[in-house]
Amino acid sequence: MAGVSRCMKYSMFIFNFFFWVICGCIILGFSIWIRVSSTEQVNACSHTSTIVYAGVNLLIAVGAIIMILGFLGCCGAAKESRCMLMLFFIALLLILILQITGGVLGAVYKPQVEEAFNRTLSTSVNALQSTTGEYTEYQEAFQKLERKEKCCGLLDGPQDWGKNFNKPSSKICQCELEKPSSDLCIKYGDRYIYKRPCGEVIVQQIKDNLIIIMGIAFGLAVVEILGLVFSMSLYCQIGKK
Structure with a gap:
């Protein structure tokens, strides 16, 4: 254990267990709940379902990935495995970069998204008028x-x-x-x-879901940065043994 701080090691382990395993379960479960609870709106507005649930589907994937990363981080900290810690760091960094990229693209292409959504609504109106x-x-x-x-x-x-x-x-x-x-x-x-x-009603539901998604994404980004700091610090300490 020379050269490796017990505090850092167990902090990394506890961090991953509570914030990644449990947080991953919460995000996954909550995202699935949003997805399932609005099934009727999807059926009634099937033309808009892709737009409405793109963010929710992304969160489901992120929740599942976080659970896997949490397991990887816990094992890396417990076994003092530099390989696992580096894999954890790289995967976490990629997720953070993707989140930032997604946020920037969403802001840049907001007018195009709104235009596409309006076209989709027009298509849905044609379906209502069909005889x-x-x-x-x-x-x-x-x-x-x-x-x-x-x-x-x-x-x-x-x-x-x-x-x-x-x-x-x-x-x-x-x-x-x-x-x-x-x-x-x-x-x-x-x-x-x-x-x-x-x-x-549909637009309001989209806005409500987006606020939830953005809040989770922002909180997740903060936790990810802490995870990057913990994992790299422990990685460096193990290398000095």
């Missing part, structure tokens, strides 16, 4: 979303449904409240319909 029967399943799923979120259409309310809105016995966008509130419902033709477009 060929090709998108029947999608339309039914979207009506479930409307009832759940108390919204109507994607961008322009009932106009997004085209001729489908006026079909006999159609209950599209119909406000199902016993006493329709002016905050939620408006009079349209011979019935009350929900006032808010579902596009606003």
Whole structure:
């Protein structure tokens, strides 16, 4: 043990166990929860699912990788293996670089992403207006979303449904409240319909998920930097034995 600080060694071990194994489990579990909890929105807006869940899928992968790295770091510290510690350091550094790169690219290409998202919404509107029967399943799923979120259409309310809105016995966008509130419902033709477009609901959900993802990513970056410092310090101390 000459030349190797017990404090550094066990700090590295404890750091990896609590912050990587446990943190990895939390990130993985929470990301899967976000992914699964919004299944209905994905089904109703299948055209936008790639955009909505790209960040969540990335977090699932990161959580799994963190668990593996945590195991590698714990073993490297316990066995005083320079090889394991260097692998841990390199992998952690690559993840940090990828996170920073992803953040920069997201900021730089934000207008293009928003434009692509708007085009995707327009495509979804065309699916709502279709009368060929090709998108029947999608339309039914979207009506479930409307009832759940108390919204109507994607961008322009009932106009997004085209001729489908006026079909006999159609209950599209119909406000199902016993006493329709002016905050939620408006009079349209011979019935009350929900006032808010579902596009606003989808955008808000994306923003909420992005805030969570950004918060986790920022906290993760801080922990990663600490991991880099711990692993390299221990690596150097072992080399001086």
